[in-house]
Each structure stands twice: as C-alpha cells, then as structure tokens.
Amino acid sequence: MKEITASMAGTVLQVLVSEGEEITDGQVVVMLESMKMEIPIESGLNGKIANINIDIGDFVNEDDVLLVLE
Template structure:
C-alpha cells in the first residue's frame, strides 16, 4: 500500500483518477495549482486507487493525504 501526500499548500485544480482506477507508476492522479503553476501529483507505484481524499477546488496543506494505492 502506498500513500500519496501533498508536498505543499495548494488548490486541487483537477482530479484525474477515481477510486477503483488502475494506475501505473508515473500516472497523474491529481493536478494541484500553487502560485499560478500547475503541479501534477504522480503515482509512485502501480496499483489500484483504493481511497481518494481530495476534491476539485479544495485547498490542501503540506502533508495532506491525497490518495491511497494498493
């Protein structure tokens, strides 16, 4: 199981995956926006998204859990 956390304070601009989706290492899970820059959050491991903890438009803090991949 791999947890994906935010590396900075940001807005969730776009959610690319849904719970139950299969992802490969390097796939984009969500796109964050901070200081007018779009920052893709990538899957570090292949697997299935079992939890998605963000919604579009939400402001998240550094360390916030974004997704869990099994």
C-alpha cells in the same frame, strides 16, 4: 495501504483518477494550483485507487494524503 501525498500546498484543480482505477508509477493523478502555477502530482507507485480523500477546489497542505492505494 500505500498513500499518495501532496508535494506542496495548493488548491486541487483536477483529480485525474477514480476509485477502483489501476495506476502506474509516474502517472499524473492530481493537478494542484499553487502561486498561479499548475503542479502535477505523480503517483510514484503502482496500484489500485482505494480512496480519494480530496475534491476539486479543496486546499491541501504539503504531505496531506490525497489518494490511498490498495
């Protein structure tokens, strides 16, 4: 399984994908807020979303797994 991780600590503002959705390399999949800035998290991979490990409002740390791909 491939994983998409947080590039920095922050609060989840938006989850822009859903389970079962096909995504492409470079697609923005999650928006985080850190120090009052919006931080887009890009996939970096092609694949299908198998699991979403976060909810809006969750606080995540750097390298936490946000999404798992099939």
